[in-house]
Amino acid sequence: MSHRSGGGLRVSRGEYKAIAERMRAIQDQQMRIVRNMRRIRYKIAVISTKGGVGKSFVTTSLAAALALKGKKVGVFDADVHGPSVHKMLGLPTGLGLQAKPDGTMIPAVAPPGIKVASIGLLLPQDEIPLIWRGAIKTRAIRELLAYVDWGDLDYLLIDLPPGTGDEALTIAQIIPRLTGFIVVTIPSEVAKSVVKKSVSFAKRLEAPVIGVVENMSYYRCSDGSIHYIFGRGAAEEIAEQYGIPFLGRVPLDPRIREANDSGKIFFLEYPDSEASKAFIEIAEKVMEIVENVGPKPPKWGPQIEEE
Numbered sequence: 001m002s003h004r005s006g007g008g009l010r011v012s013r014g015e016y017k018a019i020a021e022r023m024r025a026i027q028d029q030q031m032r033i034v035r036n037m038r039r040i041r042y043k044i045a046v047i048s049t050k051g052g053v054g055k056s057f058v059t060t061s062l063a064a065a066l067a068l069k070g071k072k073v074g075v076f077d078a079d080v081h082g083p084s085v086h087k088m089l090g091l092p093t094g095l096g097l098q099a100k101p102d103g104t105m106i107p108a109v110a111p112p113g114i115k116v117a118s119i120g121l122l123l124p125q126d127e128i129p130l131i132w133r134g135a136i137k138t139r140a141i142r143e144l145l146a147y148v149d150w151g152d153l154d155y156l157l158i159d160l161p162p163g164t165g166d167e168a169l170t171i172a173q174i175i176p177r178l179t180g181f182i183v184v185t186i187p188s189e190v191a192k193s194v195v196k197k198s199v200s201f202a203k204r205l206e207a208p209v210i211g212v213v214e215n216m217s218y219y220r221c222s223d224g225s226i227h228y229i230f231g232r233g234a235a236e237e238i239a240e241q242y243g244i245p246f247l248g249r250v251p252l253d254p255r256i257r258e259a260n261d262s263g264k265i266f267f268l269e270y271p272d273s274e275a276s277k278a279f280i281e282i283a284e285k286v287m288e289i290v291e292n293v294g295p296k297p298p299k300w301g302p303q304i305e306e307e
């Protein structure tokens, strides 16, 4: 045991060796992460302070839209509490990740050619709850990032756990040189707090915000009339206030939930739907911002509360 004597901290020889070994292992892992991430041109983390706003749906649909645009795309599910990215991309829980002789893992592949890595693929079944403490979760994420060999990618989309607390922060910090964040919200009052907190989060990480996507924006009835179920317009307004690009609106569509629940990729099943068309436009905006304009840190106009 370590103990203090005379005000100094004493560490036994054995302890010193163990600490040194652990530090070497972490260093080795971080080097692997840096090496892997260097081969990926744009690394985008998708965040929201609220769960259930469609973050994973937006992540996977945007991935599919970018892939259809001819980009090499990967999706990393960092939401270890409720990994859902693999299911939304039609991959079953427990599918596994193929290991190579050198110990690295090959991501699973979902149509249209999206590489996927997720804790969900490594769990034996859906029902096993992940009651992990923060440190273990972070370690699992770190190991996946170190040992999954993505190869060369144009885009890696990272589905962060909901919230902007320590867990999301730690995970976002593991990834070197993030291109920026995409914020997902639903309209109305919720949008204000989601965008505000996300901007504050980006500020702490000194990473740009690429833009805001408003999901569940409206519902179009079969007679063509539009209903603003969750309110109207707030997300665009608040994005403008912060000087963040507004990337687009995705309507409510019951077929989205049906597709997501039955392991079908909505974007590919219903390419002519309003929601899928919205994702094509969102993908074009994202490409323009990250590839041509260069994502910018938000303007710090209004007061931002730190969490």
Ligand SMILES: Nc1ncnc2c1ncn2[C@@H]1O[C@H](COP(=O)(O)OP(=O)(O)O)[C@@H](O)[C@H]1O
Residues within 6 Å of the ligand: 048, 050, 051, 052, 053, 054, 055, 056, 057, 058, 084, 215, 216, 217, 250, 251, 252, 253, 254, 255, 256, 257, 258, 260, 261, 275
């Ligand atoms: N635009 C939409 N219209 C209808 N259902 C949606 C829409 N976006 C997401 N959903 C559904 O809402 C639920 C939550 O979405 P999800 O992407 O899992 O949210 P989050 O990742 O933010 O927790 C899922 O059942 C999903 O299928």
Ligand SMILES: [Mg+2]
Residues within 6 Å of the ligand: 055, 056, 057, 079, 082, 084
């Ligand atoms: Mg999710």
